[in-house]
Amino acid sequence: METVNVNFWAVVAATISSMILGFVWYSAPVFGKPWMNLIGKSTDELKNGAGLGYSVTFIGALVQAYIMAHFVTYAGAADLVNGAQTGFWAWLGFVVPTFASDTVFSGKSWKLYSIQVGYYLVSLVVMSMILASWR
Structure with a gap:
């Protein structure tokens, strides 16, 4: 597997x-409002766990951006359009089926x-556009 040079600032920008x-x-x-309703949480309940929630979300977004930087490089995406395409295919291949399976089995x-x-x-399309255009 080839070594990928990752632009740290592009990863930070994609995470943000x-x-x-x-x-x-x-x-x-x-x-x-509909999201809170569907997960059965109130604003107060979400605020109580906000610190941990935002921390985990930030770390997850950072990992996603770092991995997407690799996908963008492997795909040879070097502009906004190719970056968007890379983000779309990653979404279609990994997010859609994972959430669909979870939805079916959990009854969500x-x-x-x-x-x-x-x-x-x-999120993945925007991240990939940033990463592809700022390599």
């Missing part, structure tokens, strides 16, 4: 983009599925 998107995506005016709502996989679609 994912966090910002999450703040917007899961805000009350966008999908926050397909509406919840749509909110969550929609977030990851946009």
